[in-house]
Amino acid sequence: MAEHTVKAFDHEIDQLRGLIAEMGGRAESALEQAMSALIRRDQKLAAEVVKNDAKIDVLESQIEKLAVQTIALRAPLANDLREVVAALKIAGVVERIGDYAKNIAKRAPLIIANKNLEPLSLLPAMGQIAGEMVHDALNAFSARNADLAIAVVERDRVVDDFYNSIFRTLLTYMAENPKMISESAHLLFVAKNIERIGDHATNVAEMVYFAATGQYLPDRERGEAPEDK
Amino acid sequence: MLTPEQQALKPNDPKMTARDVRVFYGEKEAIKGVSIDVDMDNVTAFIGPSGCGKSTFLRTLNRMNDTVSSARVEGEITLDGENIYAPSMDVVQLRARVGMVFQKPNPFPKSIYENIAYGPRIHGLASAKADMDVIVEKSLRRAGLWDEVKDRLHDSGTALSGGQQQRLCIGRAIAVEPEVILMDEPCSALDPIATAKIEELIHELRGRYAIVIVTHNMQQAARVSQRTAFFHLGTLVEYGVTSDIFTNPRQERTKDYITGRYG
Amino acid sequence: MTASRNPTDWKSDAMQKRIARRYAKERRFKALGLAAILLSAGFLAFLIITMLGGGLGGFTRTQIRLPVNFATAPIVVDPAVLQGANADRALSAANLPVVTAQAAEAALGKDGDSLLAPNAWLVVRDAIKADPSILGKQVTLNVPASAAIDLAAKSDGTPEAEQAYAMLRQKGVVFRSFNWPFLSASDATDPTLVGIWGAFKGSLLTMLVTLALSFPVGVATALYLEEYAPRNRWTDLIEVSINNLAAVPSIIFGLLGLAIFLNFLHLPRSAALVGGMTLALMTMPVIVIAGRNAIKAVPPSIRDAALGIGASRVQVVFHHVLPLALPGILTGTIIGMARALGETAPLLMIGMRAFIATPPGGVTDPATVLPVQIFLWSDEVSRGFIEKTSAAIIVLLVFLLAMNGIAIYLRNKFEKRW
Numbered sequence: 001m002a003e004h005t006v007k008a009f010d011h012e013i014d015q016l017r018g019l020i021a022e023m024g025g026r027a028e029s030a031l032e033q034a035m036s037a038l039i040r041r042d043q044k045l046a047a048e049v050v051k052n053d054a055k056i057d058v059l060e061s062q063i064e065k066l067a068v069q070t071i072a073l074r075a076p077l078a079n080d081l082r083e084v085v086a087a088l089k090i091a092g093v094v095e096r097i098g099d100y101a102k103n104i105a106k107r108a109p110l111i112i113a114n115k116n117l118e119p120l121s122l123l124p125a126m127g128q129i130a131g132e133m134v135h136d137a138l139n140a141f142s143a144r145n146a147d148l149a150i151a152v153v154e155r156d157r158v159v160d161d162f163y164n165s166i167f168r169t170l171l172t173y174m175a176e177n178p179k180m181i182s183e184s185a186h187l188l189f190v191a192k193n194i195e196r197i198g199d200h201a202t203n204v205a206e207m208v209y210f211a212a213t214g215q216y217l218p219d220r221e222r223g224e225a226p227e228d229k
Numbered sequence: 230m231l232t233p234e235q236q237a238l239k240p241n242d243p244k245m246t247a248r249d250v251r252v253f254y255g256e257k258e259a260i261k262g263v264s265i266d267v268d269m270d271n272v273t274a275f276i277g278p279s280g281c282g283k284s285t286f287l288r289t290l291n292r293m294n295d296t297v298s299s300a301r302v303e304g305e306i307t308l309d310g311e312n313i314y315a316p317s318m319d320v321v322q323l324r325a326r327v328g329m330v331f332q333k334p335n336p337f338p339k340s341i342y343e344n345i346a347y348g349p350r351i352h353g354l355a356s357a358k359a360d361m362d363v364i365v366e367k368s369l370r371r372a373g374l375w376d377e378v379k380d381r382l383h384d385s386g387t388a389l390s391g392g393q394q395q396r397l398c399i400g401r402a403i404a405v406e407p408e409v410i411l412m413d414e415p416c417s418a419l420d421p422i423a424t425a426k427i428e429e430l431i432h433e434l435r436g437r438y439a440i441v442i443v444t445h446n447m448q449q450a451a452r453v454s455q456r457t458a459f460f461h462l463g464t465l466v467e468y469g470v471t472s473d474i475f476t477n478p479r480q481e482r483t484k485d486y487i488t489g490r491y492g
Numbered sequence: 493m494t495a496s497r498n499p500t501d502w503k504s505d506a507m508q509k510r511i512a513r514r515y516a517k518e519r520r521f522k523a524l525g526l527a528a529i530l531l532s533a534g535f536l537a538f539l540i541i542t543m544l545g546g547g548l549g550g551f552t553r554t555q556i557r558l559p560v561n562f563a564t565a566p567i568v569v570d571p572a573v574l575q576g577a578n579a580d581r582a583l584s585a586a587n588l589p590v591v592t593a594q595a596a597e598a599a600l601g602k603d604g605d606s607l608l609a610p611n612a613w614l615v616v617r618d619a620i621k622a623d624p625s626i627l628g629k630q631v632t633l634n635v636p637a638s639a640a641i642d643l644a645a646k647s648d649g650t651p652e653a654e655q656a657y658a659m660l661r662q663k664g665v666v667f668r669s670f671n672w673p674f675l676s677a678s679d680a681t682d683p684t685l686v687g688i689w690g691a692f693k694g695s696l697l698t699m700l701v702t703l704a705l706s707f708p709v710g711v712a713t714a715l716y717l718e719e720y721a722p723r724n725r726w727t728d729l730i731e732v733s734i735n736n737l738a739a740v741p742s743i744i745f746g747l748l749g750l751a752i753f754l755n756f757l758h759l760p761r762s763a764a765l766v767g768g769m770t771l772a773l774m775t776m777p778v779i780v781i782a783g784r785n786a787i788k789a790v791p792p793s794i795r796d797a798a799l800g801i802g803a804s805r806v807q808v809v810f811h812h813v814l815p816l817a818l819p820g821i822l823t824g825t826i827i828g829m830a831r832a833l834g835e836t837a838p839l840l841m842i843g844m845r846a847f848i849a850t851p852p853g854g855v856t857d858p859a860t861v862l863p864v865q866i867f868l869w870s871d872e873v874s875r876g877f878i879e880k881t882s883a884a885i886i887v888l889l890v891f892l893l894a895m896n897g898i899a900i901y902l903r904n905k906f907e908k909r910w
Contacts, residue, residue: 002490009489075448077475077487214477296799298722325802335793337812347811348801398797405801 023059024138030101035127049105056098063091086211133201152205159198240268244439250304274454291327328402334394336386348405372400392423550883553671554637609636683876690851694859701768706775714783738777746841765855775828782824786817826899
């Protein structure tokens, strides 16, 4: 794509993309570290994740400010406009992803105490997929790649299915081990958080698709909600 | 011929149509086969870089190119179905039905009243002074100028500010009850406040007159029009609904121009 | 990050010298301009002073108070007839010149008659006509003095005249007054009797004919060439021809007038009509050139505006272009007419050089114009004509100023700002 005649415009767009990439990277590692703290029962790591969430919040307000400024000064149109609006919305969504990761890290100390929590072993895989979805969605934004975005959207089904099976597993476990109900409940919330992160990554992918093509993705098929059973 | 996109947007009863219009200045082909429809309900904007032919094409719609001796027009342009370049078409009447507002406000060096009254007078639209007074007031009201000049109708038109002069010129065009109003960059010589007033005026005139506006200012085209045509090097590159053109243009050239990646 | 700056060094010696040279050049140019203006003004002042000095005298005349005793005069007239229609005829047969001569001799001495102007008896006649009751009484009438006495009164006479004048002054019967007849009479042989009215009226009529012919034709030509004519070799040729016509020596137009108007069309010789037509040929190119420039200066935006609301070509031209071009056209007309007013050579060629003793009645009567009259008087032998020539020049200049004044007034009235 050719450069803008006004070089400062290109500079601002690049800055915006850089900030999104940084924010995405931080959210991704927040999730990774939160999961790691949970599995390895590392309280210190969990505390660090909680602390680092502030940086993600700061990035969100920076991106917001830059996006508003670009719109005011450059009056972007067509794909430039879509990209700036997408950046604004993605920043909000990634901030929530960061918040969910923080939430997971907050619950970690409450779960760690007990050494023997079977369903815990299901979570890493689910967290991994969600993490990859976040990674790929932000890559798609960076590459302005609509196909990559579609791939992310389709993967959400997997995460939803994962959540459904963990939900059923935990219910069964709680029924069989009433003494572990408290920890199980936390685990349930963690699973829910990861599922929400997967949804948010999908949102990001949808915004990337719109920014790249100007079209909206048709409503995606959601996985069956376990509550419906 | 119309493109498929143009066919999809074709109005039911277009006011003016152009089919395969070519304009030559001597040997040079300035407009290379443009087809487009203009209708009453939608303001149409022509955008494009300098020298792309948008003003030239605009001027074919009321045969103002006739005044340039080396200009030659081919193709068909109709007003209400009648070919305006047919020998039987009266150019004087055509120009009353298809009015024009120019880039630099050009009121006659007469009084405000006379500026408005001149057109109706030469076309015989008012016989008595009372009738003429009615026409003058109506035109000035429609042009959004009445309140500002009603007490000084006999002051010179050239004593008004730039924005007022341009509204006076719009009022002058309106006074002969045209069906189409062509505007060639009407706001480029005006300050932002005057520009905003003219844009508001265009909004009010929409529907009563078919309006075509040529503009360099893309934000203005986006604000003021419902249909936009992008011209480039004498051809019509893309025509569509304004909000689509400015959020998701189909053609690469259109996108490059409106995002400032042109040149 | 500060970019490196290399502004021009305005303080260096070389630059300062250049600046000083530039200012010196400006001062020299200004001085030159001023000198040119002063020189021109000087010439103009010299002209005016010489003319006024020489000509003002022509506006005064010398008169003598002459006592006439009608009771003892050998008048042969019947007072009763004077009331009727035959009064003039009766008076011309009334022997008035003899009466006047006798009265002069009685009052002023043996050569008294020679001290009076040859037409002094006309004053007596007019007095009787005005008031027949003076017949049979003694009255004092103011009669014009002779040319010699007039010159003596202006300190320019022969020794004998000076003597006679001194005598008259001693008697207290001689005085000077404004020379009204100069403005109302026509050409004559005696310098004291000449007037410029004949030439003035001739000039007026000629100018009217010139204006009536050259203005419409010139303006119409300019309009056609600018608005309607296509741009090709032929119109270029016409433009070059008109420009050249404006520079042709005026005497050529005189030859043209002679050949066509007099020899071919057999129009009356020496008539204001022919003079006007000849001058119109000369003035038209000037009006066309000025007109074309004035029309070219009307901005195309006004034309576009008029065309845009459906005015036809003719309406655009007459409602919009012409009113805006009018000041420029009038300026061109002023220039043309001023030149025509002062032309002598072409009018001499068509015969407006005759001795015209009565002012022309219409445009076909023989007439002369002011410049020609001046030329003719400057040729006269009699010394009295010198001051009359200068006086006529003053009248011509005043006429010119008045004409310019009217035209400038009209131009300012039509001037519209756009």
